[in-house]
Amino acid sequence: MRAAATVSERTAPAAAPAAARSRPGAAGQRRALAGLALLLALAPLAFPNAYVYEVAILVALNAVVCVGLNLLIGYAGQVSLGHAAFFALGGYGSALLAVHAGWPVWASLPAALAAVALIAWAVGRPTLRLEGHTLAMATLGLGVIVSIVLANEDRLTGGPDGMSVPPLALFGHTLHGERAWYAVAAAALWLAVAMALNLVHSPVGRALRALHGSPVAAETLGIDSARWKLRVFVISAVMAATAGALAAHHGGFITPGKASFLHSVELVIMVVFGGMASVWGAVVGAAVLTLLPQLLTVLKDYETMVFGAVLVATMVFFPRGIVPTLARLWGRGAR
Amino acid sequence: MTILLEVEGIAKRFGGLQVIESLSFAVEAGQVFSIIGPNGAGKTTLLNLLTGIYRPDAGRVRLAGQDVTGLAPHRWAAAGLARTFQNLQVFFNMSALDNVMTGRHRHERCAMWPSLLHTPALRRAEADCRGRAVALLRRVGLAPWLDAEAEAMPYGALKRLEIARALAAEPRLLLLDEPAAGLNATEAREIDALIRELAAEGIAVVLVEHNMRLVMEVSDRVLVLDRGRKLAEGPPHEVAEDERVVEAYLGTTAEPA
Numbered sequence: 015m016r017a018a019a020t021v022s023e024r025t026a027p028a029a030a031p032a033a034a035r036s037r038p039g040a041a042g043q044r045r046a047l048a049g050l051a052l053l054l055a056l057a058p059l060a061f062p063n064a065y066v067y068e069v070a071i072l073v074a075l076n077a078v079v080c081v082g083l084n085l086l087i088g089y090a091g092q093v094s095l096g097h098a099a100f101f102a103l104g105g106y107g108s109a110l111l112a113v114h115a116g117w118p119v120w121a122s123l124p125a126a127l128a129a130v131a132l133i134a135w136a137v138g139r140p141t142l143r144l145e146g147h148t149l150a151m152a153t154l155g156l157g158v159i160v161s162i163v164l165a166n167e168d169r170l171t172g173g174p175d176g177m178s179v180p181p182l183a184l185f186g187h188t189l190h191g192e193r194a195w196y197a198v199a200a201a202a203l204w205l206a207v208a209m210a211l212n213l214v215h216s217p218v219g220r221a222l223r224a225l226h227g228s229p230v231a232a233e234t235l236g237i238d239s240a241r242w243k244l245r246v247f248v249i250s251a252v253m254a255a256t257a258g259a260l261a262a263h264h265g266g267f268i269t270p271g272k273a274s275f276l277h278s279v280e281l282v283i284m285v286v287f288g289g290m291a292s293v294w295g296a297v298v299g300a301a302v303l304t305l306l307p308q309l310l311t312v313l314k315d316y317e318t319m320v321f322g323a324v325l326v327a328t329m330v331f332f333p334r335g336i337v338p339t340l341a342r343l344w345g346r347g348a349r
Numbered sequence: 350m351t352i353l354l355e356v357e358g359i360a361k362r363f364g365g366l367q368v369i370e371s372l373s374f375a376v377e378a379g380q381v382f383s384i385i386g387p388n389g390a391g392k393t394t395l396l397n398l399l400t401g402i403y404r405p406d407a408g409r410v411r412l413a414g415q416d417v418t419g420l421a422p423h424r425w426a427a428a429g430l431a432r433t434f435q436n437l438q439v440f441f442n443m444s445a446l447d448n449v450m451t452g453r454h455r456h457e458r459c460a461m462w463p464s465l466l467h468t469p470a471l472r473r474a475e476a477d478c479r480g481r482a483v484a485l486l487r488r489v490g491l492a493p494w495l496d497a498e499a500e501a502m503p504y505g506a507l508k509r510l511e512i513a514r515a516l517a518a519e520p521r522l523l524l525l526d527e528p529a530a531g532l533n534a535t536e537a538r539e540i541d542a543l544i545r546e547l548a549a550e551g552i553a554v555v556l557v558e559h560n561m562r563l564v565m566e567v568s569d570r571v572l573v574l575d576r577g578r579k580l581a582e583g584p585p586h587e588v589a590e591d592e593r594v595v596e597a598y599l600g601t602t603a604e605p606a
Binding site: 037209212213216217218219220221223224226227228230231232233234235236237238239245249291 | 400401402421422423425426427430431432434438439440441442443447450451452454455457458459460461463464465466467471474475478479514518
């Protein structure tokens with residue numbers, strides 16, 4: 015059969031019409047994004063009360079963090095054990111500038127994101143040059159330091175009791191009410207998913223997958239591994255900080271617990287649960303693991319036990335995570 | 350002819366073992382330069398030294414006139430080098446097409462914001478990149494595998510996929526590490542023809558190969574390596590008749606006359 019595929023085919027016109035082939039799966043991706051937009055827009059029709067809106071906002075913001083964290087874990091092959099710190103720094107940064115420096119929120123929020131980008135860059139640059147899981151160690155350390163500083167600088171941050179955060183205001187309009195906030199969180203999630211999918215299907219995404227597939231071959235093709243890992247790390251940190259800042263302005267209050275190691279681990283579990291190297295997996299992981307504890311509260315004392323059992327069962331029956339395993343069963347690769 | 354690869358007295362030692370010992374040679378544009386030698390002669394180490402994966406203990410390597418000794422592999426690629434691997438280093442987490450498109454990395458404007466936003470300029474560049482990758486896959490005879498996932502492809506096709514990926518980088522110097530290993534006679538002849546064609550286009554090809562028929566047919570020059578030292582270097586027919594080469598390959602001394 016392969017005899018038909020002789021090298022003599024090189025005599026065929028060398029420059030194939032460039033635009034003749036569009037990317038396989040591009041249309042499917044557009045449909046999926048339209049579907050997500052529709053789902054996010056129609057979901058409120060099924061929301062009976064404000065509490066459900068609050069849960070939906072929480073799901074969406076966690077999903078934003080996980081989509082970013084999945085770019086780092088699933089595509090750049092690096093683990094961060096300090097993403098909760100970036101989440102918290104987004105909220106605290108914006109709140110501190112607004113409360114103590116009197117900045118308007120439209121300025122304090124972007125400034126906080128820029129500060130987080132700078133911190134992530136400073137932590138990632140020296141560590142991502144090294145082999146192995148140095149980034150996990152460095153971010154673990156960063157998370158611990160951030161938690162301690164937030165808890166101890168009580169004159170600025172209010173210490174362990176936390177601090178209140180002014181509401182999000184733009185052009186004199188203050189964003190309030192769960193419907194408006196749901197719209198903001200849903201828009202943030204849609205943008206995060208769209209941008210992550212774009213990145214995965216771009217020269218940058220190819221470079222990252224190449225580093226995962228064969229680091230040696232990637233380097234010999236001119237891919238600077240340290241550089242691309244660092245950039246993805248910074249992007250994922252900024253996405254976490256964005257979600258953190260929105261959560262803080264929405265809740266009106268923030269505590270150092272948001273930066274805790276436990277929260278960082280929860281985020282990593284959401285990504286692994288949903289499926290690594292799958293943008294949709296990150297969304298599903300964040301949704302399921304945010305909703306599950308809410309649903310399990312009816313079990314009272316057994317809540318943690320059942321939660322643990324669900325996690326173990328998932329990893330046994332869906333070893334690649336929910337979405338990639340289901341996609342494989344379906345017989346087509348979804349990314 | 351322009352010299353594309355210039356190796357000057359490189360040496361590499363692993364622990365107490367001197368794997369490469371003060372080796373010098375040069376490869377010109379349009380030349381097929383083969384490196385042969387018995388098992389353990391140091392061929393793989395030499396290739397890793399010639400791609401920046403290993404750093405030599407002594408000596409210098411110049412690529413197209415640029416001293417690249419001690420630089421990271423991606424800098425060597427920027428200087429115009431591409432290679433294939435004896436033990437496949439295909440990106441098994443991608444499709445055949447994506448593998449080859451990745452080969453064009455150093456020719457792409459690989460920037461973060463356009464990638465996040467999929468700007469029209471990026472889409473045009475991607476379409477162009479895809480077109481070139483398709484043409485290359487056809488050129489190495491992989492037309493039936495255009496849309497295949499790499500993990501679903503047979504060995505012979507993967508060998509050629511690596512060549513297509515290396516060619517996508519538009520190298521001035523191409524290192525092929527046993528491209529015919531594991532291929533049948535027909536496939537090996539196709540590789541043979543492809544190598545000669547690439548040299549005719551002005552690419553310097555460095556070939557490490559066990560298949561002597563292939564080496565003798567395509568090479569302009571052959572370097573014979575034995576225990577890390579240069580045993581002989583010259584046109585294939587001269588090298589084939591060299592007594593020391595015959596001795597090294599057969600492992601016996603010629604009978605006393």
